[in-house]
Amino acid sequence: MKLFHSANSPFVRQCLVAAHELGLAERIELVPAAAHPINRDRAVVEKNPLGKIPALITDDGSVLHDSRVIVDFLNDLGGGDLVPVGDARWSALTGQSLADGMLDAAVLARYETALRPEALRWNDWLQGQLEKVASGLLELESRAMHFGDRVDIGTIAFGCMLGYLDFRFAQLEWRESHPNTAAWFTWFGGRDSMVATKAPSA
Amino acid sequence: MKLFHSANSPFVRQCLVAAHELGLAERIELVPAAAHPINRDRAVVEKNPLGKIPALITDDGSVLHDSRVIVDFLNDLGGGDLVPVGDARWSALTGQSLADGMLDAAVLARYETALRPEALRWNDWLQGQLEKVASGLLELESRAMHFGDRVDIGTIAFGCMLGYLDFRFAQLEWRESHPNTAAWFTWFGGRDSMVATKAPSA
Structure with a gap:
């Protein structure tokens, strides 16, 4: 398999963390990509018309995107349990959606201040985008104390979101006002899968 | 169930089309919401920290978002086959991701021209956002001729995306240069589920 990749993308990281947790990381060849909202990477666009990463080329040549689809596929391929079944499924999926929405907002905030x-x-x-991040952090603070040792699509997405805040929004100093989340992330961020996929400059 | 709702949201529409296709529409109470990226709707934020719609309150009080999660949940609840299994699953999910990405880009383009x-x-x-829509339409044009009578998460997302282009970007006149897609949408857009959920001013 080939994965269009940037070490700085929190959405790519979700796929890589999942691959590490599933023991699939060595089966994925990383293809460097320069996804950008204006100067689109033509090599990516050829496979994913949105020009966004991550995009996965499977061994049979199919193209899969986005991160949610790729993580789901990898979990299926690896026979993993990153996608809970039964009632826990909807809570985990909504957690993933919350983390992804916070990331979307954080990335738009970054484009506003670093690109425009x-x-x-x-x-x-x-401010509207940063409010989404702040509201999401408050919600996460009430959830994190119940995460226990859960490693699934929800907690992976939250972990990569917090890693992105540390990388690009260190000035938020979110740990100070979110002690439960900070305690959880000390543990989760120390997992081999997270350490192996940390952005180099973070 | 209660669904935070705006008749103009293509993501809300995906949930409503799915509900109609699954025979669940009458079990969903619509709660008007004024989701907005800056002036956030506090009633929505209380349930979904992102302040985005759709958000579904289930009969046991759980909150589910976003549209992908809600459609998946409704399909499960209704015992439907909107989410294909086996190899067809990944193609349908990637189709949904493409349509959602085109919608994200179109909505950002609208914010740029109507809100900012x-x-x-x-x-x-x-232009970067509109390029994503254009590249996506080209890809869809090569796929639409193979859709047959598929009604699933992928085709529902494409249908709602095209409906949104007609509603907000009529000047694109996408039908002229995308005849296969136009032919497909003549059929799909005429389904009861699509007619019942069309934006009133479209």
């Missing part, structure tokens, strides 16, 4: 020309920035927009 | 103050608009950003 300074004269065209809109503070109301930036 | 005129002096702060960035044409490069707008």
